[in-house]
Amino acid sequence: MADPLTPEARSAHMARIRGRDTGPELLLRKLLFAMGYRFRLHRKDLPGRPDIVFKGRRKVVFVHGCFWHQHPGCGVAHVPKTRPDYWRDKFARNRERDARNEERLREAGYDCFVVWECEVRDERLPGKLREFLGPATAKQGRS
Numbered sequence: 001m002a003d004p005l006t007p008e009a010r011s012a013h014m015a016r017i018r019g020r021d022t023g024p025e026l027l028l029r030k031l032l033f034a035m036g037y038r039f040r041l042h043r044k045d046l047p048g049r050p051d052i053v054f055k056g057r058r059k060v061v062f063v064h065g066c067f068w069h070q071h072p073g074c075g076v077a078h079v080p081k082t083r084p085d086y087w088r089d090k091f092a093r094n095r096e097r098d099a100r101n102e103e104r105l106r107e108a109g110y111d112c113f114v115v116w117e118c119e120v121r122d123e124r125l126p127g128k129l130r131e132f133l134g135p136a137t138a139k140q141g142r143s
């Protein structure tokens with residue numbers, strides 16, 4: 001049986017299967033920790049199982065793969081030439097699910113922030129995170 005995945009799709013797919021401790025997410029966690037923030041991971045009781053949860057602040061951060069979540073304007077976010085309809089449909093469903101999760105989180109009182117995979121090493125990211133999260137304080141404790 002022919003493998004329907006293009007090489008780039010396959011490697012993105014494998015990265016996802018390998019799971020939760022993927023490179024970009026780990027880098028982001030290290031960055032946040034170094035900035036003084038404390039957080040929880042992958043809370044199953046929240047819609048979409050957000051990657052990083054700041055319970056006390058009622059905020060969550062998602063780390064989105066540019067290919068699977070189709071980062072607008074990003075070079076990685078192209079539609080593979082093989083079976084383009086299949087991919088367009090798949091990406092549309094991913095985006096719908098993202099939007100639905102975000103809506104449900106807002107209803108539950110949480111603000112969401114998306115960090116794209118390609119932004120993790122961006123020097124502007126710490127400033128954006130601090131703006132979203134507010135100052136890191138010792139008093140904040142464990143979340």
Ligand SMILES: [Zn+2]
Nearest residue numbers: 066071074118
């Ligand atoms: Zn991107």
